[in-house]
Amino acid sequence: xxxxxxxxxxxxxSRETVFQAALHSFYVHxxxxxxxxxxxxxxxxxxxxxYHYYASKQELLVDVINRFMQQSIETTQAAIAEAGGGPAExxxxxxxxxxxxxxxxxxxSFVVNSEIRSLEPHNRxxxxxxxxxxxxxxxxxxxxxxxxxVFTTPWPREASRALVTMCTAxxxxxxxxxxxxxxxxADRYGYLSLSLVGSRVQVDR
Amino acid sequence: xxxxxxxxxxxxxSRETVFQAALHSFYVHxxxxxxxxxxxxxxxxxxxxxYHYYASKQELLVDVINRFMQQSIETTQAAIAEAGGGPAExxxxxxxxxxxxxxxxxxxSFVVNSEIRSLEPHNRxxxxxxxxxxxxxxxxxxxxxxxxxVFTTPWPREASRALVTMCTAxxxxxxxxxxxxxxxxADRYGYLSLSLVGSRVQVDR
Numbered sequence: 001x002x003x004x005x006x007x008x009x010x011x012x013x014s015r016e017t018v019f020q021a022a023l024h025s026f027y028v029h030x031x032x033x034x035x036x037x038x039x040x041x042x043x044x045x046x047x048x049x050x051y052h053y054y055a056s057k058q059e060l061l062v063d064v065i066n067r068f069m070q071q072s073i074e075t076t077q078a079a080i081a082e083a084g085g086g087p088a089e090x091x092x093x094x095x096x097x098x099x100x101x102x103x104x105x106x107x108x109s110f111v112v113n114s115e116i117r118s119l120e121p122h123n124r125x126x127x128x129x130x131x132x133x134x135x136x137x138x139x140x141x142x143x144x145x146x147x148x149x150v151f152t153t154p155w156p157r158e159a160s161r162a163l164v165t166m167c168t169a170x171x172x173x174x175x176x177x178x179x180x181x182x183x184x185x186a187d188r189y190g191y192l193s194l195s196l197v198g199s200r201v202q203v204d205r
Numbered sequence: 206x207x208x209x210x211x212x213x214x215x216x217x218x219s220r221e222t223v224f225q226a227a228l229h230s231f232y233v234h235x236x237x238x239x240x241x242x243x244x245x246x247x248x249x250x251x252x253x254x255x256y257h258y259y260a261s262k263q264e265l266l267v268d269v270i271n272r273f274m275q276q277s278i279e280t281t282q283a284a285i286a287e288a289g290g291g292p293a294e295x296x297x298x299x300x301x302x303x304x305x306x307x308x309x310x311x312x313x314s315f316v317v318n319s320e321i322r323s324l325e326p327h328n329r330x331x332x333x334x335x336x337x338x339x340x341x342x343x344x345x346x347x348x349x350x351x352x353x354x355v356f357t358t359p360w361p362r363e364a365s366r367a368l369v370t371m372c373t374a375x376x377x378x379x380x381x382x383x384x385x386x387x388x389x390x391a392d393r394y395g396y397l398s399l400s401l402v403g404s405r406v407q408v409d410r
Contacts (some may be wrong), residue, residue: 028322032238113377114319117233153400158393161378162371169370172318188363195358196401 013045015053019067021045022060026111031061031118061115062123068108069130075101076137087145088194088201094138095167095193096186096205102171103182109171138164142197152198159197166192218250220258224272226250227265231316236266236323266320267328273313274335280306281342292350293399293406299343300372300398301391301410307376308387314376343369347402357403364402372398 021043025034036057040047054060079097083090102109119127142160145151153159167189174185187205194203226248230239241262245252259265284302288295307314324332347365350356358364372394379390392410399408 029237030235030319032234033236110319114235114315153397155393155396158390159397159400162374162394162397165374165377166367166371169367169374172370173366185363188360189367191360192358192364192367192401195364195403196397198400 013043013049013052017043017045018050018053019060019063022050022054022057023064023107023111026061026064026115027107031057031115058120058123061118064108065112065115065119065123065127066130068105068112069127069134072098072101073130073134073137076134080137080141086201087141087148087150088199088203090141091138091145091151091163091193091197091199092190092203092205094141095163096190098164098167099170099186099189100182102168103174103185106171106174109168113168113171135161135164145197145199150199150201152200153196156197163193163196166196218248218254218257222248222250223255223258224265224268227255227259227262228269228312228316231266231269231320232312236262236320263325263328266323269313270317270320270324270328270332271335273310273317274332274339277303277306278335278339278342281339285342285346291406292346292353292355293404293408295346296343296350296356296368296398296402296404297395297408297410299346300368301395303369303372304375304391304394305387307373308379308390311376311379314373318373318376340366340369350402350404355404355406357405358401361402368398368401371401 022039025039025042029038036047036050040050075097076094079093080090083093116127139160142151142156146156170185227244230244230247234243241252241255245255280302281299284298285295288298321332344365347356347361351361
């Protein structure tokens with residue numbers, strides 16, 4: 001879809017330009033505070049150009065949230081699949097990748113986590129299903145570790161949820177100008193995640 | 206201040222009514238999306254009644270954020286002071302109280318954590334100072350535990366930050382209708398916080 005282009009008065013406007021303008025506007029003003037006019041201005045396009053790709057502001061929000069959630073799920077799946085068989089290695093890898101993913105796009109992460117309120121009921125249900133899918137991947141690793149006696153926590157469910165939230169929250173404080181690189185932060189969060197579940201096994205990258 | 210009242214046409218409007226209407230409107234619409242008219246409507250008051258107490262929407266946001274942050278700081282201070290002398294007991298108590306505090310007011314917690322972007326520069330600096338003060342109380346307990354060898358984590362700073370974010374994030378998923386009471390969640394987060402820092406000492410409530 002991003003290669004499809006709409007030409008207007010010497011401009012060639014892609015769906016991606018409109019998407020990025022909406023993302024930026026939601027980040028700065030919030031969903032309710034960002035008008036279609038604001039979005040058009042942010043993208044340097046006309047409101048008509050937006051409506052060529054999106055029927056409504058709600059469709060834009062759905063696209064912004066869906067893309068990030070879908071990529072969060074795929075990133076986590078890939079990290080677990082590549083980590084080998086042990087739950088400690090898998091949890092370390094999943095936590096690392098979730099930190100890196102959120103730190104790589106703090107703007108999307110913020111909008112995704114603050115504008116669930118603005119999704120219409122049907123879209124909100126789809127979003128909850130995506131969140132559940134992401135959380136479940138972590139839950140399964142933590143539960144397997146607990147069952148196998150590798151993770152000693154008496155609270156695997158709560159540990160798994162706490163772990164995902166603390167990794168997501170990196171987007172809220174990470175600064176490109178900070179003392180640690182995303183990779184260093186991710187390593188430490190991998191370590192902290194294993195502490196959180198009381199892992200008997202340590203993992204070194 | 207909350208006992209001061211403005212009478213208009215048979216109504217007696219308190220500053221607290223205006224405050225709660227603003228909090229509700231920021232929660233539902235975001236700061237940019239909530240007009241003074243929305244706030245007046247939510248409180249069942251006139252815009253003039255709002256301006257009697259607050260010179261601007263920014264003043265309302267500052268009040269909403271300041272009150273919650275100040276109470277967060279006082280709640281944490283009290284929890285640490287009452288917990289006795291050991292860093293494990295203090296960390297357990299601080300984490301518990303931070304969870305209970307955020308779960309007790311998920312609306313304020315959300316607004317405080319999503320509308321930092323909407324604070325004007327001077328107000329944002331004050332907010333950062335408050336956040337630093339809150340974080341530092343946790344940092345000091347974790348650092349003392351690490352120095353005394355009670356906490357074994359090689360990453361006390363990161364553990365402390367991760368811990369505060371995971372406790373704050375409870376406000377994002379806690380539901381009154383959920384299976385666990387705030388007290389049960391708080392106990393588990395107390396336990397998880399000690400895991401996170403690799404505590405040699407366990408604490409039972």
